[in-house]
Amino acid sequence: MANVLPAEKRLRVLAALVDGNSVRATERMTGVHQRTIRRFALALGQGAERLHNRMVRDLRCILVQVDEIWGYVQKKQSRVTEADPPDVGEAYTFVAMDTLSRLVIAYRVGKRDQETTDAFIKDLRARMLVMPQLTSDGFAPYIPAVGTSFGKSIDYMQTVKNYRSGSRGRRDDDHRYEPPRDPFITKAVVYGAPDPAKASTSYVERLNGTTRHQNGRMRRLCLAFSKRIEHHRASVALVYAYYNLCHVVKTLRVTPAMQAGLTDHVWGLDELLETLLTEGEADAIEAKPLTHREPPTPARALPNGRGFLRLVTEPTPALKQRRKSEPPPPPASPVQVVPPPPPEPPRGPVQLSLFDEPPTEG
Secondary structure, three states: OOOOOOOHHHHHHHHHHHHOOOHHHHHHOOOOOHHHHHHHHHHHOOOHHHHHEEEEEEEEOOOOEEEEEEEOOOOHHHHEEEOOOOOOOOOOEEEEEEEEOOOOEEEEEEEHHHHHHHHHHHHHHOOOEEEEEEEEEEOOOHHHHHHOOOOOOOOOEEEOOOOOOOOOOOOOOHHHHOOOOOOOOEEEEEOOOOOOHHHOHHHHHHHHHHHHOOOOOOOOOOOOOOOOOOHHHHHHHHHHHHHOOHHHHHHHEOOHHOOOOOOOOOOOOOHHHHHHHHHOOOOOOOOOEEOOOOOOOOOOOOOOHHOOOOOOOOOOOHHHHHHHOOOOOOOOOOOOOOOOOOOOOOOOOOOOOOOOOOOOOO
């Protein structure tokens, strides 16, 4: 007879894991051995990844934000030696979020390099049906990855937060976390003509804080880290599945999956548990042709669905570069300046008479 956890203890373990508890804390709370918890969490995470691939596809999101979350496996990057496996060390989580519904569209765990960035953006592209406006931080590998997967017709802007570095201007012990006074955020257009007012990474950065709260393995300054990369990936998949289907966003009053139209109700832990354990393999996600969204500014549609010809009021980066390379205009001919007339000398008091009297002699 197989040794299977009762349904009640399964729910308690799942609730403890998505609340950000470590494996040892979950063991103390539920009375389940830590080895059993690790195997159960790995099965839940793998089911969550399959569920995400089945549900989150063919999306029409028009505003997308991407970011990376720092984490590590077994040891921090500064402690990694040549004898360690390649998966040991830093493990960044790349995540893409729909701004309007707060839905987690795509995620990828790996090194913070070009290879992981390319795979992440390619997965994001395969889940989309509409060309979105994309916003990221100043991470350089995003530029070739976005250009390869979406093409240069996408509206893509980078927003960079300029934090103070070094000890210049230090006033207290929190100087490392204090932003400079101006300018704190700088925005740069990479492709297309995005709307700067809608270009931000605030929502995805807020998602990072929620993720660290719900996933103890990604929390800073603690010992709840993963010792194997597959367990770290499983914990990331489990938390994002819980966030999309069970987490009610206070400002929306519904879950992200409900706001995006993927489901019509808030999932409970029992429904999530049953689905994760029975979820089968989904069909591979294939990229479909993208349709361009109609821009709010005056525009004319291009033939064959290639996009829109928009009226741009501000010069593009290429035009700005061209203007900088042009020689300066020749100086104008000097104009003769006429000096102003000299001021009149001040006048003293003058005696006035009412009658014409001859001047007196002597």
